[in-house]
Amino acid sequence: EAQVTQNPxxxxxxxGKKLTVTCSQNMNHEYMSWYRQDPGLGLxxxxxxxxVEVTDKGDVPEGYKVSRKEKRNFPLILESxxxxxxxLYFCASRPTGGLGLEQYFGPGTRLTVT
Amino acid sequence: xxxxxxxxSQVPVFEEAPVELRCNYSxxxxxxxxxxxxxxxxxxxxxxxxLSGSTLVKGINGFEAEFNKSQTSFHLRKPSVHISDTAEYFxxxxxxxxxxxxxxxxxxxxxxxx
Numbered sequence: 001e002a003q004v005t006q007n008p009x010x011x012x013x014x015x016g017k018k019l020t021v022t023c024s025q026n027m028n029h030e031y032m033s034w035y036r037q038d039p040g041l042g043l044x045x046x047x048x049x050x051x052v053e054v055t056d057k058g059d060v061p062e063g064y065k066v067s068r069k070e071k072r073n074f075p076l077i078l079e080s081x082x083x084x085x086x087x088l089y090f091c092a093s094r095p096t097g098g099l100g101l102e103q104y105f106g107p108g109t110r111l112t113v114t
Numbered sequence: 115x116x117x118x119x120x121x122x123s124q125v126p127v128f129e130e131a132p133v134e135l136r137c138n139y140s141x142x143x144x145x146x147x148x149x150x151x152x153x154x155x156x157x158x159x160x161x162x163x164x165l166s167g168s169t170l171v172k173g174i175n176g177f178e179a180e181f182n183k184s185q186t187s188f189h190l191r192k193p194s195v196h197i198s199d200t201a202e203y204f205x206x207x208x209x210x211x212x213x214x215x216x217x218x219x220x221x222x223x224x225x226x227x228x
Contacts, residue, residue: 004157035218040123042204042218043158058215090157103216105150105157 002027004106006091012112013081021076021109023091030096032074033058033103034066036087043090049074050096081113116141116207120219127195128227135190135222137179137205147188148206148216149179158204164188175199200226 004025013019025032033048035058045058049068063085065077074093078085091106117140127133139145146165150158162173169181179190188205205219 040220042118042120042220043216044218045215048215092158102148102160102163105159107157108155 002104004091004093004104006089006106006109008109009107010110012114014114015082016080019078019081019111021078021089021091021111023074023076023106024072025074025091025093025104026072027093027095027104028071029093029104030071031103032068032091032093034064034074034076035090035092036060037090037108038087046076046089078111081111083113085111086113087111116145116209116217118205118207118217118219120205120222122222123220124223124225126225126227129197130194132193133191133195133199133224135203135205135224137188137190137219139186139188139205139207141186141207141209143209145207145209147179147181148208149173149177149188149190150204150206150218151175152202152204152221154201161190161203195224195226197226197228199224 007022030051034046035043037043044060047066049055089109092103094101094103119138148163149161151161152158162171164171164181172178177192202221202223204221206216208216
C-alpha cells in the first residue's frame with residue numbers, strides 16, 4: 001500500500017530534550033515536506049526537500065532541522081524543543097515534475113512540549 | 115506571494131442539507147487550487163483540484179468546486195451532506211514552478227448534525 005508513515009504518533013517531552021520524528025514514504029517520491037498545524041493557523045511549511053541531500057527552509061523553520069540522506073526518509077529534528085513547538089506535525093511527499101501533482105500526507109504526530 | 119482565506123472557521127449543517135465552504139485566494143500569477151479533507155485523528159486527503167480547463171471540478175465523496183477567476187474564489191459545495199462528512203476542510207494554493215509549495219488556508223470545520 002502506497003503510504004507515508006510517521007513515528008511516533010504521539011509524543012510528550014520536556015523542554016530541551018532532543019527528539020526526532022521520523023517520516024518514510026514508499027512511493028519513490030522525490031519531494032518531501034514537513035508541516036505544522038496549529039488551531040486557527042492552518043498548516044504551515046517547516047522544511048522541504050526536492051531530492052536526496054537537497055533541503056530548504058519553509059515558512060517556519062526556526063527551531064527545526066531536517067536531513068535527507070535517503071530518498072524514502074525525511075526525519076524532523078528538534079534539537080532543543082520548547083513549549084511553542086507543541087503542535088500537530090505532518091509529513092508529506094509527492095513526485096516532482098508534472099502539473100499540480102497531489103501531495104500525500106502522513107497520519108500526523110502530536111507533540112507536546114512541557 | 116500567494117495566500118488563501120477561509121472566512122468560515124466553523125459551518126454547522128443538518129444532514130441531507132446542501133453546504134458551501136468558501137475559499138478565496140490571492141496571487142499575482144496563475145495558480146493551482148486544492149481542497150483537502152482531514153477526518154478526526156487522520157492526515158489530509160485530497161478531495162479535488164483545479165489545474166486548468168473546466169472551472170467546475172468534481173471530486174470524491176460527491177464534492178465539487180468552482181473556480182472563479184474574476185472573484186478569485188474556489189468554493190467547495192455538496193448538494194446533500196452526510197454525518198460522515200464531518201471533518202475539517204482545507205483550501206490550498208500552489209504556483210506553477212513554485213517549488214511544489216502548498217499554501218493552506220486556516221481551515222473550516224464542517225459539523226453535520228442529525
